[in-house]
Each structure stands twice: as C-alpha cells, then as structure tokens.
Amino acid sequence: MNGKIPKIVLDSVNYTYPSGTKALLDVNLNINKSELVGIMGKNGAGKTTLIRTLNGLIRPSSGRIFINGRNINDQSIAQLSKKIGIIFQNPNHQLFSNTVYEEIEFSLKSIYNEKELVRKKIEETLTLFDFQRYRNRSPLNLSGGEKKKLALASIMCRDPEIIVFDEPTLGQDAKEIEFFINLLRKEQKLGKTIIIITHNVEFTIEFIPRTILMSNGKILADGPSKNILTNEKIIEQASLILPQVSQFKIALNKLGIKTPDNLYKEDDMIDFLSTYLGSK
Numbered sequence: 001m002n003g004k005i006p007k008i009v010l011d012s013v014n015y016t017y018p019s020g021t022k023a024l025l026d027v028n029l030n031i032n033k034s035e036l037v038g039i040m041g042k043n044g045a046g047k048t049t050l051i052r053t054l055n056g057l058i059r060p061s062s063g064r065i066f067i068n069g070r071n072i073n074d075q076s077i078a079q080l081s082k083k084i085g086i087i088f089q090n091p092n093h094q095l096f097s098n099t100v101y102e103e104i105e106f107s108l109k110s111i112y113n114e115k116e117l118v119r120k121k122i123e124e125t126l127t128l129f130d131f132q133r134y135r136n137r138s139p140l141n142l143s144g145g146e147k148k149k150l151a152l153a154s155i156m157c158r159d160p161e162i163i164v165f166d167e168p169t170l171g172q173d174a175k176e177i178e179f180f181i182n183l184l185r186k187e188q189k190l191g192k193t194i195i196i197i198t199h200n201v202e203f204t205i206e207f208i209p210r211t212i213l214m215s216n217g218k219i220l221a222d223g224p225s226k227n228i229l230t231n232e233k234i235i236e237q238a239s240l241i242l243p244q245v246s247q248f249k250i251a252l253n254k255l256g257i258k259t260p261d262n263l264y265k266e267d268d269m270i271d272f273l274s275t276y277l278g279s280k
Contacts, residue, residue: 013063041214085160
C-alpha cells in the first residue's frame, strides 16, 4: 500500500455473537502506521464489534487479525492493551476510581512499575488535560464533557501505538472539539495510528482523510473521505446524510450556479461564494 507499513491487517474476519447475530462478515482491511481513519455506518453496522476484536475483548469466529505483523491470537488482552488504547463512547463505562488522580494512576500502574515515573506521568497528564484543579475530585462529580476528557486522559497517558475513539465529538462543545483536534494532530505527528468511530459526517470530511463505511457487518466503501462522503448513492446505502456543503452544492447546481468538483469543505464553499458574489 504505497510502500507504507500495515499496522493493522484484518484477513477475512467474521464474528457471530452467541445469540446468533452475525456482526462481521468477511472483513478485509489494512490500516497503515500513522494513518488517521474514520469508521462510519448506522447503528448495528459492525463498527464497535470490529474495534473490540482489535484488542482481544472478543475473538473472531473465523479469520485472522495482525497487529505489527503478529497474529493477535498469540497475544493476551493485557499485551494488546499496551499497544491499543480504546476510548469508549460512554465514559461511565470506563471510569471507576475515587478521584481524577487515582483514575490516571490506575491506568499507568498497569503499564509502569516505577513509582516515580508513574507520579511524573500523572502530573504531566493532569497538566496536559487541564485537570490539576480536579485532581482530588470524584469522576462522578465531573460534567459529561469533563468525564469524556478524563476517559481520554486515562488512555492517552499510557502512550499507546494505536488509539481508537468511539464517537469522540458527541456531546462536546466547540472548545472541547478544538482541544481534541489539536490532540489528534499532535499524536499523528508522533506516528500514532488513529481510528475514529463516528456518525459526524461534517467532522469526518473536514479532519479525517480516509473513511471506511460499514453496513450490515460488511465494508461498503473504503477510500478518501471527500470521495466517499459526497457520493449520494453510497451515503444512502449506509443510511447517512450528505455533508451540509455537499447538500448546498447540489442546491446551487440546481439553481444553475456551477460549483467546482473539488468543493467539499466549509472553507472551500466560503471562498467559492466570496469569489462568485464578488464577480457579480
């Protein structure tokens, strides 16, 4: 794949729940080192099941999964959790310690044995995520956005090679989303492989280069986000909605205002309209 090193490989992966529900059907997928990828699809498409197979929480019914070229069946959940950090959609499923400090401490102790190193990393994490003032507060007393941020901090402090976010922008305000975007850029520069499960087509087309679209346990489409998320037929099949810029572009074309083919981001639309209106 363009000379890049596959970080994650799924080879004909299937998964059937004990109830008989087939959640993954012959999934083949390569995700490269340092790649930023979005996984999209309606509820029940298989997105979360796919992610849970990566860190061994569930094992494929058939097929193989490789992380760094090694079959995950040869690795324990503990070994995989050192490489893969998953931040789940609901932080209440992830937070359980008495204080913010202890939440981060517990996560680090599962990786590091040196007490001084753990203390240092806790302080660095509290500062990075602006939690110094909340260090002794119970996670239960944090706001929804702050809980989500703490769940993120408790995983990021371990410096995983692969980071998976489940609906990271859901319920977040503009400031929190900006923090998240800056964090994504920083981690990607450090060579991290980042996977984001999301329904947010606006966020995806703006910030995620590649989209994997799932439907009924299968991969419906895989490619550049600007191509996948502006394809009306594919979007309809996945039960998603076209990005607002694409909807506006269609409306303009119906009015006889021809728009450029490569216009798919908000800033691009603003520039186009400024030029178009300035010429009138």
